[in-house]
Amino acid sequence: MNRKIYVQSGAIAAVVIALAMLPASVTKAAASNPIPMIDYPAPQQIAAPAIETAQASQLQNLPPRYVPQAPTQGAPDQTLTLPQAAPQSSPPPAEELPRPQGQEGTLEVPTSERQPQTTVGRIQVTATDDTGRWIQDLRKQDLTVYEDGIQRPVLGLQRDIDMPVSIGIVVDTSGSMSWKLAAAEAALQHFVRTLNPSDQAFLIAFSDRTFLLQDFTVDPAALDRAIGILHANGETALYDAVVQGLQKVEQGRWPKKALLVMTDGMDNKSSNSLNDAIQAARRAGVLIYTVGLGTAGGSSMGTSPMTITPMFGGGGMRFGHRHQMGGGEDERVDAATLQSLSDETGATTFVMNPRVTDMSALDAHFQSISAELREQYTVRYASAGGARPHQIRVEGSRPGVEVRAPKWAADAGS
Known part of the structure; x- marks a missing residue:
């Protein structure tokens, strides 16, 4: 029994000694017969994600158009963290209404009736007495x-005495304006000098094409220079000039907007129609003051020739049918069209014949327009809103007071 155990112990010891000697022999053999070493590529380092995953509540609380800042080149990899969301308080548990005794099933809670949605409409109103x-x-x-x-x-009424205005000046420079431009320039330069410091204005000249000579500016000197380079040439694209002038003035900074259009003829070159110009005026909600230099003539609307006689008593206008002012057929002004554009927007029309009328009347009328813009009221009213223009009618209830207002209002906004 003892001998058997001894033999096994001796065998185990021999195996241990042999294993201990094996690395040395392998190393010696490798030294005498070297084996080529294979260079395996080192495992690539997998970079950590550059942006942490944000919770939905974080994304909802980011500022508009948030752009994360990229890490600086050459800097070690950094983790970009989105702004922390403000802690959200958990809503209180819903309160269950007690169920009436003796009844089973769900309890129906009456809902309030849906109220029609309204927005705030704004229009400009001019109020005068019987003397104007x-x-x-x-x-x-x-x-x-x-x-x-x-x-x-009617929600509110504000007098516009200090309200700034975005104004577009649109001047006819067709060939027939050549001898009238000097007086028109002087009147326009006087007009821009009477604007308030915050008012912004631009100048468009048109003949058979439309040219923007001065973009929106609050600098009267810049407008003076643009007015001074007017020259007459070409035909009369009145409707195109009105449509483009409305598109431009709608880009103005101020909510109150006006367009001053001066022409000495009837349209003979536009790609737009009279209806296009009227529809543009209805959509814009812009006051369109029109000035005609020449004899009052008919229009494509089929209106009979008329004379529009101004009466100055503080800026109000009276329309009369007194006498046909002199002038040839080539100097007729489309007075009916001009009056239609002004009536649609609550503004005024002034027609004069420069051959028989002192051109200083033109300067006086421009000053009247400048003053009227400060004497108007902005009316706020509850509107049904929507994307289309609304037909408007404003009535005055005070005896002896006449109210002039636009016939259409643009889509209302709050």
């Missing part, structure tokens, strides 16, 4: 506003 002088103490209860035939509540 402006009313300076108008109250909102003195006005009634109808939108698409439905009376709407």
